[in-house]
Amino acid sequence: MAAQLRQLRQQIKTVKSTAKITRAQEMIATSRIVKAQQAVAASKPYADQITQALSALVSHHVGIDHPLLHEQPTDNRSAVLIITSDRGFCGAYNANVIREGEALIRSLREQGREPVPYVVGNKGITWYRFRDREVAETWHGFSDRPDFANAERIGRRLTEDFLKTDAEGGVGEIHVVYTEFVSMLTQSVQVRRLMPLEIEDGKGKDGTVPPAYEFEPSAQAALDLLLPNYVESRIFHMLLQSAASFHASVRRAMKSATDNANELIGVYTRQMNQARQAAITQEISEIVGGADALADSGGE
């Protein structure tokens, strides 16, 4: 009886310290979500401006052209960029992204294309390595807090591969699988086609036609610069969204871990109280029994 009591006390202590850790993780994640959201907001002016400039450029110069805008029908390979996180402790966050990515890879294969994965984040990298699957390129070390240089590196590599032909290891189109931060409670996995680029045409949000720009030095030079920047800014946006979603998933996972631990503490405490009560009752009945026996023997 006493042994069971001691064991329960030990278990309660363990669960309590686990709850403390998960609670701390939850709070860290909560503060990081705010930071990640601020990063998303701070990146918005740039993304808006570049989109506006590009649509102005494309709508006013119909003749203008760039290889990034075209499908490359001769290329049978499709790049799939999968954005996962470096750390775990985030519930089904990575599993969801990888599942969507695999579904996309399967459907591409059914269409007769050859999918090539590009992976961001340690979790995705280990997933592919464990299964001995070939990946074209991996990046890691920044999934918590991506900065623009990371997006630039990824963008450069993807653009390069897009411009190559099949034989050189190039790809004909590029898809991205990432997690969009909808709200604190909802994050949804998104599959987007990044290249060939589609730029929303002509009119701005309020229906105004963009101004007729002059170009310095030339429209073609501006397009050559803008398009890669636009790609990088899109990738940056996706990285930031994924980071915010990751922190939200961590928060949720850690919150439910804390709740579970607290529930477990309750169960163990009740068991411990019962065991203690049983021990006391037994002791009393032993004493009473002993006293009775003494009284009986003394009465003779």
Add this chain to the structure above:
Amino acid sequence: MATLKVGLVSPEREIWSGEAKMVVAQTIEGSLGILPGHAPVLGVLLDGSVVKIEPADGGEMVTAMVGSGFFSVAADEVSVLAEQAELSDEIVVEDARRALENALAAGEEDATAERRARARLRAAGIEA
């Protein structure tokens, strides 16, 4: 007097925004001064150059070093978008000097790094 609405943004944040009398930016072909009422222009910035903004409230000239990017002018709104951008008071002169020395030591292959380091020093108000 009419003023320009200026925004200097990098992908990570908005670096400066406000009203201005004049903006000077450098393109590949040379310097371009923009006053209110300028025709719409979309220009490619010289990688590693200095952008100067004269605030409308008569305050001190805002100077910033910019890396690759572009600027657009339309209806008295100027936006400067640069992948790297630093305001003059954010620049640590010693770091910039060291960057310039490194770039020079690396030789001519990396002309961009050298130009950026020089622009950084120029933006901080030091001729290099």
